[in-house]
Amino acid sequence: MDAMVVDSDSYPLQRKQADYMCQDERYLLRMQKYKGQQYSHLYYSRLHKFKEFLNGLVKKRWPNLPVCTVLGLEDGKECVIVGTLYKQMQLKPSILDEYSKERTVVPIVQPHNFVHSNDYLILEDDSGRVKLTGHILSPSMFVTGVVVALHGKESSGGDFYVQSILEAGLPPQRSLHSEENKYVVLVSGLLVGSGKSNPLQFQLLVDHLSGHSGDEQEQSMTSQIVRLVIAGDSVDIRQGLLAGQSLASKDQGRLVEPIKELDLALTQLAAAMPVDIMPGPNDPANFSLPQQPLHKCLFPGASTYNTFVSATNPHQFELDGVSFLGTSGQNIDDLNKYSEAKEKVDFMERTLKWRHLAPTAPDTLGCYPFTDKDPFVIEDCPHVYFCGNQKKYESRLLKGSEGQLVRLVCVPNFCETGTAVMVNIRSLECHILTLSTSSLVG
CATH class of the missing domain: 2.40.50.430 (OB fold (Dihydrolipoamide Acetyltransferase, E2P))
Structure with missing residues (x-):
């Protein structure tokens, strides 16, 4: 059944839908073998x-x-x-x-x-x-x-x-065909369980996206959101708890509770709209790129919905023919250590012009030792290229020499900024969605 958003007069608004095609196959490791392969x-x-x-x-x-x-x-x-x-x-x-x-x-x-x-x-x-x-x-x-x-x-x-x-320059790009205003929400750095996180702020985001808050105008806008993409660092788990040793009961709770809390929120979201979740540098996933999907056993509630997708990092997909490509931020953060630029979107622009998502892998960025391919080569130019877990929101519309148009988006850490990003797949315009709890205090 199609997800609905309820307006203030209790008349259901039908949430818009978009044809979705996941293209993560190139990043999936079907048979992982570490038998002396050389980089x-x-x-x-x-x-x-x-x-x-x-x-x-x-x-x-x-x-x-x-x-x-x-x-x-x-x-x-x-x-x-x-x-x-x-x-x-x-x-x-x-x-x-x-x-x-x-x-x-x-x-x-x-x-x-x-x-x-x-x-x-x-x-x-x-x-x-x-x-x-x-x-x-x-x-x-x-x-x-x-x-x-x-x-x-x-x-x-x-x-x-x-x-x-x-340089190789921007790869070829298919033209945009989307004729209707539909939005994708990009968010990262939820860090559920962190001392810095604000559970009320996160719940505001869940309520807003699922259509359970806001006036008639806001809910009409919410009904145009066709997908939520969570770009990594969704939970905060102390690294020492994942060291492989037996855990005391109190440590078991500290390990499990953030994931339970995240699953409850994802269940509410998946009941209302399609949701993609990517692993990030601090999530319970493999360290090396490409990071494999978070196991669905972590999300017993959300995974019962076919609207819930556990994706790889990098993550690549299409919505109504509009191509998205994004990471949880490791590739751009590594470039920031070993080269210089004024803004993070400058690094993103360079990776597109170099036609490579993660050129520093495997030199300074961990990656799987592929022997017959390099999955990080960008062969088709995306329409939207996003990077999660950044300190602040940045955006730029990049124009290629052959007419390519790419919306570059640095997605800020939600835990620290309370900000998500909305991208219109028809026009590639984007704006920020900031949720504050200050008005609720007192």
Whole structure:
């Protein structure tokens, strides 16, 4: 039966619906095997996939220049090389440094960002590697794992002097066909069970989305919400409780109660509307990307509804032909540690132009050791690209050279901001939904 929203006069408003297609198959690990696979296979797959993208672009950009390998460079001869960037970083943490810190009495302060003025870039292909020089390529803007094509020449010192750079750019995108105002709500960082969370604020969100609060105008707007996506960090569980040892009864309660509370809320929501929940860095899920769906046994109430979807992280889906792609934030947070930008949406824009969701995986971001593919390559341009668990709301409409339109959304941490984001799938416009309990106090 279709979900309904009840207005102030007790006349049911029919909630709008949208055709949903989950596209998480590429991120699902059907048979996980850890038998000595090397991450070199992942980099090899990534490089050869990007050569398919870049070869045609190189011919259009530099039709008269030869494409060389690193080993085939000739001193002073202009050419194009295609390869994977490696960033040599002075401040990059290493396991040996971590070991030495454990043995020292004086604690060492960790920077929040590891970029240093002495950092430099190296390009690596199947034949070898070469240090990059020149003012075109700024090390602070790039990270290890990005595949690019570079125009330049080898210097007398054996470096490659870069004269121009070509990124893969935004992938092709299907045109928008949605003709009706329908909304998707994006929320993250609920952190149920955290000392910072406000249960009343969370319940306000549940009541608002399920249509049990608000005046006639608000409920009419609520009836246009066709899906809720929870982008990670839904519960707060102390890491020590997940260490594998036997738990005392009080610890068992602290482990179970937040999940029970979350399931009660999700059950109310799933009874009223479709809900997708993604795992995040602090959820009871695997650490490495792609994170697998939270097991449905955690949600005995919500999982009885076919409107409830436990999704992967990253999560990819379509609504009425509008393509969504999003993460719970790990990929963007890692870029923030190893490169620089003014805003988080700048990092998001770069990943789209690099055509890769998580270029720093597996160098500084944990990921499964794939041997025959790289699932984080972006082959189709999404219409909405979101990133969860950010400090503040940010949004930008990105326009591609071939007419692509992408709404970039940084979804703020709800526990700290009380804010969710509403995206109109017809126009790609978005606005924030902020719920405050201050008016209820007293």
